[in-house]
Amino acid sequence: xxxxxxxxxxxxxxxLVKKDYLPKEVIKEPAExxxxxxxxxxxxxDYASNIAxxxxxxxxxxxxxxxxxxxxxxxxxxxxxxxxxxxxxxINIKLADSxxxxxxxxxxxxxxxxxxxxxxxxxxxxxxxxxANPTGPLHVGHGRGAAYGASLSALLDAAGFxxxxxxxxxxxxxxxxxxxxxxxxxxxxxxxxxxxxxxSGYRGDYVYDIARLIRNEHGDHLRxxxxxxxxxxxxxxxxxxxxxxxxxADADTADGAAEDDPGxxxxxxxxxxxxxxxxxxxxxxxxxxxxxxxxxxxxIRTDLAEFGVEFxxxxxxxxxxxxxxxxxxxxQLRDAGHVYEKDGAQxxxxxxxGDSQDRVVVRDNGRTTYFASDIAYLESKLLRGYxxxxxxxxxxxxxxxxxxxxxxxxxxxxxxxxxxxLVQFANLYRAGVRLSMSTRSGEFTxxxxxxxxxxxxxxxxxxxxxxxxxxxxxxxxxxKENDLDNPIYYIQYAHARIASLFRKLEDEGVRYxxxxxxxxxxxxxxxxxxxxxxxxxxxxxxxxxxxxxxxxHMLAHFSHELARKLHTYYNAERILVDDExxxxxxxxxxxxxxxxxxxxxxxxxxxxPEQM
RNA sequence: GCGCUCGUAGCUCAAUCGGAUAGAGCACCGGCCUUCUAAGCCGGGGGUUGCAGGUUCGAUUCCUGCCGAGCGCGCCA
Numbered sequence: 001x002x003x004x005x006x007x008x009x010x011x012x013x014x015x016l017v018k019k020d021y022l023p024k025e026v027i028k029e030p031a032e033x034x035x036x037x038x039x040x041x042x043x044x045x046d047y048a049s050n051i052a053x054x055x056x057x058x059x060x061x062x063x064x065x066x067x068x069x070x071x072x073x074x075x076x077x078x079x080x081x082x083x084x085x086x087x088x089x090x091i092n093i094k095l096a097d098s099x100x101x102x103x104x105x106x107x108x109x110x111x112x113x114x115x116x117x118x119x120x121x122x123x124x125x126x127x128x129x130x131x132a133n134p135t136g137p138l139h140v141g142h143g144r145g146a147a148y149g150a151s152l153s154a155l156l157d158a159a160g161f162x163x164x165x166x167x168x169x170x171x172x173x174x175x176x177x178x179x180x181x182x183x184x185x186x187x188x189x190x191x192x193x194x195x196x197x198x199x200s201g202y203r204g205d206y207v208y209d210i211a212r213l214i215r216n217e218h219g220d221h222l223r224x225x226x227x228x229x230x231x232x233x234x235x236x237x238x239x240x241x242x243x244x245x246x247x248x249a250d251a252d253t254a255d256g257a258a259e260d261d262p263g264x265x266x267x268x269x270x271x272x273x274x275x276x277x278x279x280x281x282x283x284x285x286x287x288x289x290x291x292x293x294x295x296x297x298x299x300i301r302t303d304l305a306e307f308g309v310e311f312x313x314x315x316x317x318x319x320x321x322x323x324x325x326x327x328x329x330x331x332q333l334r335d336a337g338h339v340y341e342k343d344g345a346q347x348x349x350x351x352x353x354g355d356s357q358d359r360v361v362v363r364d365n366g367r368t369t370y371f372a373s374d375i376a377y378l379e380s381k382l383l384r385g386y387x388x389x390x391x392x393x394x395x396x397x398x399x400x401x402x403x404x405x406x407x408x409x410x411x412x413x414x415x416x417x418x419x420x421x422l423v424q425f426a427n428l429y430r431a432g433v434r435l436s437m438s439t440r441s442g443e444f445t446x447x448x449x450x451x452x453x454x455x456x457x458x459x460x461x462x463x464x465x466x467x468x469x470x471x472x473x474x475x476x477x478x479x480k481e482n483d484l485d486n487p488i489y490y491i492q493y494a495h496a497r498i499a500s501l502f503r504k505l506e507d508e509g510v511r512y513x514x515x516x517x518x519x520x521x522x523x524x525x526x527x528x529x530x531x532x533x534x535x536x537x538x539x540x541x542x543x544x545x546x547x548x549x550x551x552x553h554m555l556a557h558f559s560h561e562l563a564r565k566l567h568t569y570y571n572a573e574r575i576l577v578d579d580e581x582x583x584x585x586x587x588x589x590x591x592x593x594x595x596x597x598x599x600x601x602x603x604x605x606x607x608x609p610e611q612m
Numbered sequence: 613g614c615g616c617u618c619g620u621a622g623c624u625c626a627a628u629c630g631g632a633u634a635g636a637g638c639a640c641c642g643g644c645c646u647u648c649u650a651a652g653c654c655g656g657g658g659g660u661u662g663c664a665g666g667u668u669c670g671a672u673u674c675c676u677g678c679c680g681a682g683c684g685c686g687c688c689a
C-alpha cells in the first residue's frame with residue numbers, strides 16, 4: 001500500500017515540475033525515496049509523508065505551501081479517502097474504507113504467508129550464528145545469539161531473502177585438544193588412576209559423561225598409568241588461580257604468592273596434550289577427540305533443536321584445511337601483496353585496510369592461526385554467493401570486525417558484503433540479584449537449565465524483545481514466577497482467546513460462515529475494529545522495516561500492541577452477537593488477527609497456543 | 613591510553629535510515645466479572661532523553677568535548 005502512495009506523490013511531483021512550479025531537482029528518482037510513515041495518531045490519517053519538508057529548500061518554498069501544492073496535484077485514487085496538508089508540512093493520507101476492509105480478506109487468503117514478501121528472485125544471504133566452540137554445553141550467553149540469529153533469519157526469510165543458516169564448528173583448534181585431554185584424564189580417573197586434573201582443563205560433569213562413553217566402548221584400552229601421564233611435565237598453576245583476582249593482597253604486599261605458584265597452566269596443558277598424543281598414538285587420540293567432539297555437537301544440536309533453532313549447514317572448520325582452502329586463500333593474499341614475513345611468522349597487512357594492527361596468519365612453527373581459517377571461511381561464504389554474509393557475534397568479539405572487513409577487502413571483495421551484527425550481553429537476575437555467568441561459579445550457566453526453568457517460549461521472547469545492540473537484564477522472577485506480567489503470555493493469550501471464541505461458537509452449534517463474514521466486513525466500523533484492521537495492515541510493512549534494521553525486537557512490540565488491541569476490543573464489544581452478518585464479519589476479523597499473531601509468533605520462535 | 617556498544621519515567625525497555633504532544637510493561641493509586649477465558653479492560657500520577665555545545669525548518673536520533681556503564685586491544689581460540 002505504501003508503494004501506491006509513493007507512486008502517487010511521485011506523479012504529483014512530476015506534474016509540478018512539468019508546469020514549471022518546481023525545479024526539476026526535486027524529483028526523487030526511485031519513488032521509494034519518498035518516505036512514507038504511519039501517522040502517530042489515527043485521527044490524522046493512516047499514512048504520512050514528510051516529503052514537502054524535505055524538499056522545501058530545493059523547491060524554494062515554505063514546507064506548508066509545498067505540501068498544499070502536492071495535495072492539490074495528487075490524482076484521486078480509489079484507495080484514498082482523504083489527503084491533507086497539515087501543520088508543519090506533513091501530508092496525511094487516509095485510506096478508503098474499502099481498502100481497509102480488503103486487508104481482512106488479504107490476511108485470510110494469504111494465511112501463513114501474510115506479511116511475507118515473495119519476489120521472483122530471492123537474494124541469497126547467509127546468517128552465521130551461535131558457532132560456539134563444541135567444548136561444552138551452550139550457556140545462557142549463547143542463548144541470546146541463538147534466539148536472535150534464528151528470529152533474524154526467519155524475519156529475513158519473510159522479507160523475501162533466500163536465507164542460509166549456518167553454524168561454524170570450531171573442531172580444529174587447541175581448545176578442542178584441551179577438551180580431548182580433559183576427557184581422557186577423566187577416563188583414566190574412571191579406570192582408577194589418580195592423575196591430577198590441570199587448571200585449564202574442562203571441569204563440567206559432561207566431561208565425565210563422555211569419558212564413561214569411551215570406557216563403555218573401549219574398556220581399559222586407552223589406559224596409561226599416572227607416572228607415564230604426568231612425569232616431567234612443566235608445573236601447572238593452582239587450580240583455583242584467578243589471573244586477575246582483585247582480592248586485597250596485591251603483588252607488592254604478598255610477593256610470596258608468585259613463588260607458591262610458579263606454574264604456567266598454558267605450558268602445562270600444551271605439554272599434556274603432547275603427552276596424550278604420544279601415549280595414545282594417532283588412532284587412540286583420535287578416538288577420544290572424535291568421541292568428545294561428536295558428543296558435544298550432539299548435545300548442542302539437540303539443545304538448539306529443542307529451542308526451535310535449526311541450521312541449514314554445520315560448517316566444519318577442519319574441512320577448510322583438508323580441502324586446501326586455507327592455503328589457497330593465503331596464497332591469494334600473498335599474490336595480492338598483502339602478506340609479509342616478520343620474526344619467522346607470516347602477517348596479513350590488515351593495517352592497509354584500516355585495522356589497528358597487522359595479524360599473524362602463519363605462526364613461526366608453521367601452523368596457521370585461527371584467523372587464517374576465518375579468512376578462508378569468509379572467502380568460502382562469498383564464493384558461495386551470499387550477499388551479504390551476515391555474522392552474529394557476541395559483543396565481546398567486536399574487535400574482530402576491522403580484521404574481517406580488512407580480510408574481505410584484501411581478497412578483493414567489497415567489505416560491505418560481510419555484515420557483522422553484535423549481540424550485547426544479557427545479565428540474568430533472580431529476585432533482583434545478578435547471577436554470575438562464569439563457568440567457574442557454576443551458579444546458573446547452561447541454556448538448557450534456563451529453558452527448563454522458564455520454558456522455551458518465554459526464553460525466546462525475552463531474548464529478542466530488546467534491541468540486539470542494547471544491554472539487557474533478564475529477570476527470572478518476572479519471566480517465570482509472575483506469569484501474569486509476562487508479555488509473551490499476554491500475546492499468546494490473545495491468540496488463545498480468539499481460538500476460544502471459535503470453540504464457543506461450535507459448542508453453541510452455530511456455524512462460522514466465512515463467506516458471509518467477508519461479504520459483511522463493511523459492518524466493522526467501530527473504533528476497536530478499525531484499530532485492529534490497521535494493525536493487520538501494518539504487519540507486512542513492519543516485516544520489511546524490521547528486516548532492514550535487523551531488528552526482530554520490533555516484532556515483539558508489534559505483537560504486544562496487536563494483542564492489546566484485541567483485548568481492548570474483546571472487553572468493549574460482544575463478538576458473538578445474534579446478527580449473523582455482523583457476527584461472521586467479526587469472526588473474520590478475529591480469524592485474521594489470530595493469523596497475524598501466529599505469523600509474528602512463528603518468526604519470533606514462539607508457539608501460538610489454542611488455549612491457555 | 614586507544615577502540616567498540618551504550619546512557620530515555622522509581623525499575624526493565626520502545627520510539628519506523630532526523631519528524632507532529634517522547635511511548636509501553638512492571639511497580640503505585642482508583643474503577644470494571646449473574647453475559648464470549650479478569651492470564652483481561654478502563655482511568656490516574658510519574659520526564660530538562662547523562663552534562664555542555666554544534667549542525668537545521670525540526671535532534672532521543674547526526675557531529676565535537678566531558679561524565680558514567682559494559683566489552684575489547686596476543687604468533688589464544
